[in-house]
Amino acid sequence: MRVLTEFNVFDDMEGLFEARLKDVKTVVRSSRLREGEVTLSSQLATIEARFVYKVFDKLHNPCFIAIERQTSEGLTHLIYEVVGLRAIHFQMPGVESSIPKVIRLEILDRIKDGWEKSEETWIDIYAVPTGYKLDIEGGSLVFARTPLTPLPGADVRLLSDEAVRLFLCYEKGVEVGVLLGFNIGLKVNLVNLVRYHMGVFGFTGVGKSNLTAFLIRRALESVEDLKVVVFDIAGEYSIHLLDLLQTGLLYVSERSLLDIERLTQSQVIPETLEDKIDIQFLEMMFERLVNDGRLGFLSTAETRELTLGDVLETLQSTFDMRRSGAMAARRAYSELIRRLVVEKGLNESTTLQEIAEDDSCREVFLDIMSRLSSSLSERAGLRSDVASIIDALESPSAESSTGQATSPEELALRVWSGKSPPLTVVYIPEPIHARKTVSRFIERLLLLKKTRGLGSRVLIVLDEAQEYIPDRTRVDDWTERSNKAVEALLRQGRKYRAHCWLATQRVAHLNVNALQQLHSYFVSTLPRFYDRMVIADAFSLSYDVLEKTTTLDTGEWLFVSYKATRRKNVPVFIRTPNNEAILLKNLGLSD
Ligand SMILES: Nc1ncnc2c1ncn2[C@@H]1O[C@H](COP(=O)(O)OP(=O)(O)O)[C@@H](O)[C@H]1O
Ligand SMILES: [Mg+2]
Incomplete structure (x- = not known):
């Protein structure tokens, strides 16, 4: 193992990175949410760094810094995450509207020419605490939680890529993406990503379903004996996971969808896949499912079975x-x-x-x-x-033979008893129907697990989660029942090896009690302030970090986890692989 010294723990950018802590303050933001007034307070450090283009540019990418802190027991370093910056020129306050134009232009010229050249320019860096400190002990890095706050005047260093990797990555984890700004794969504890529930949040089109499908693949590869059941309202997952369905099960909630042509037309082929996966190809793949007995009809019509x-x-x-x-x-x-x-x-x-x-x-x-x-x-x-x-x-009835209805309770039994394949996708286009199915499935699954033993480890995936756990519920549209079922799953599931991943674009109208049970979450662009406030509040996350999600591109995510990452609740920005590329490769369709 390479011995770590100050020289490779910190990156001084060949002497260009020179920075000191100016001040630390508590920023308070208030907003009226559904449940009433919410106040978020978070610490924000302002750091002054020498203005150098190279430094300024680098700081636009995600960065971690170490603020030196003298303590009664010696020197330590508090790790902060950069959330914003501002280039400052000493003469900037002079450009006021009360100043005549000629003089304003003259000052602006001086400012323009001053960057990097003049001692009167600097960078204000804004950073939030990660809650961790760093000590270098006998050539290795020791990271530990700390409540310490830094002191103005302290020297500030930039963490090297190597130190960031040691800070954030599990050696033996499963890679879920690449840290933005670093060429480092982020490895996580995937079992814990499953076990402690997970959420994916972002505006329509940011790639939630794509990410969810990709993570389902990773989970199936790395979590032993896992059964994944996806409840799909939008008709996307039969395509996102088309390769895996060849050894899985696809259920539809309407008898008419057992017709291959209708089924094919009901599913959404992403534009980006249109030239590779067309209707004919899809029909052929679905035909194959039918021939293998992998297409079934899931009915919520009450059946009176012998008990x-x-x-x-x-x-x-x-x-x-x-x-x-x-x-x-x-x-x-x-x-x-x-x-x-x-x-x-x-x-x-x-x-x-x-x-x-x-x-x-x-x-x-x-x-x-x-x-x-x-x-x-x-x-x-x-x-x-x-x-x-x-x-x-x-002579028990033949399983999942096309045309014969399975009830949500029977599906729960099959999954619990380990008789279902690793992946089951249930396509239910009608929301009330979907809530009914999901509620009954979860209720029965939990009942079986409580009364008859743990059975299989089950991951339930709810895309468009706002359909199941809205914050205002009614009896007649089944939101009341689905809310209770999903909340029970989130609250008690871990004990019974039943887990939930959910994806949604409308955080603001979600049941907050349910949200708070998620220990990991991915956030992409949420254009509304209100939505960002809900997330910040539900997960006690710095609003300044969330604000950065507005600049994320498709496939880029803010990822925070209390259990699946090496450090608790340290927000990281990552780019995740494109599920479509993996799908095409597995189907032998990539060029
Ligand atoms: N990681 C990614 N890399 C590249 N493109 C992506 C990625 N994730 C999603 N996309 C593209 O973005 C589009 C929307 O993705 P989708 O998962 O349907 O978003 P959402 O579920 O948030 O509405 C898709 O057409 C897909 O091609
Ligand atoms: Mg989607």
Whole structure:
């Protein structure tokens, strides 16, 4: 390992970077949000640096600086992130409107010629604390959280690329993008990005769905035994993840969409892919899904399935009425209670389908029922009931065969029990329908996990999240129910290995309680001040950092995480790979 010294921890830009701390103040911003007046306060340091073009230009990219801090225990460095700058010339205040034009022009000429040449020019750098300090101990860098504030007059140094890498990157993480301004890949702890929920925020067209699809790929590659279920209102993910769907499952919520031509027309091919992926190609790929039994119909129509409760009731009525076989029925009843309800955690609403899908429950159930059947006389009325129950269990309905409806509860069961493939995409164009499906899916998934064991690790992806968790809810459009379900998932999910990623363009009208459960988030351009305030408030993020998102380009993100990055809540700016390029490569369509 290379020994680190002051010389490579800091980058003095060949002697050009000279800077001192001028002052630190607390900036307070207030705004009226839905929940009332919100006040954000954050620390802002002003640093004066010598004006040199090279330095000025470099500081336009994301930069980290170290402010020296003498303490009672020696010297340390407080790490700050640059959020803004201003070039200043000593004579600038002279250019006032009260000054005659000739003189104003003369001053402006002097200012113009003064940059870099005159001692009367400098750069004011604005920076916010990362909450970390840096010590150089025995040739290695030690970063630790600190509440210390810096003192005016302190020397300020620029962190070298190497130091930034050591500050921000996990050695063994999964790369999700490249740090803007540095040629460094940002590696994160992807398991934690999944485990602690994540959000993607930005105006329409900034690349949220693209990023989400890319991260789903990374998650499937690096998180063991993960099941991803994407709920797609816009009809995008069957294309973003077309390659992965060849080993996954695509569900549609309308029977008419089982028609390949209709399905193809309902999906959105991004303009940028149009010349590579056309309607014919898509039809061919979807055809293949159908042939492989990978296209299914997910219905929210209530189906009345046989449950364990129905079986218990049948047995109970047999011995209550003292019909033939009453004693055998009573024995089977108490055995079912003991071995399935007490020992395995099933309950009366557990469906026979669910019992069929769990090998050990199925075995126990069949054992009890066959013994019951063989002890019943030919004439016992119970006999034919038991026979048909055994029948239903021995030949469970064919899974996901096209045309046959699956309910959200059945999907939850399949995903929980690990019987679904790694990726499932559910296309539900109609919002009320989507809320219904998502609510019922989440409710059942959590119930299964609470009563029957953890089961698979499941990541639920909700694009257009404003449809599910708006801040104003109603019963009739199902927003009330979907809000509760998603909030429950966000609050309790981690414990039960159920996780959520959501993407949305309208932060301002989102349920803030839900937002606050996200431990990682990507933010791109949010044109409205109000939206930026909501994010800053929900995540206690410096508004000055968020302000910088207004200059981000497509595929560029502010990324903050409390759990998935090497340092807690240190905002970084990254460029993420384009999912479309990966898709084309995997489909063998790239040039
Ligand atoms: N990382 C990226 N690199 C290059 N282009 C991108 C990237 N992300 C998105 N785009 C482009 O931006 C457009 C909008 O992306 P999309 O994911 O649909 O945005 P959103 O979901 O935010 O509305 C797409 O056509 C895509 O080609
Ligand atoms: Mg989108």
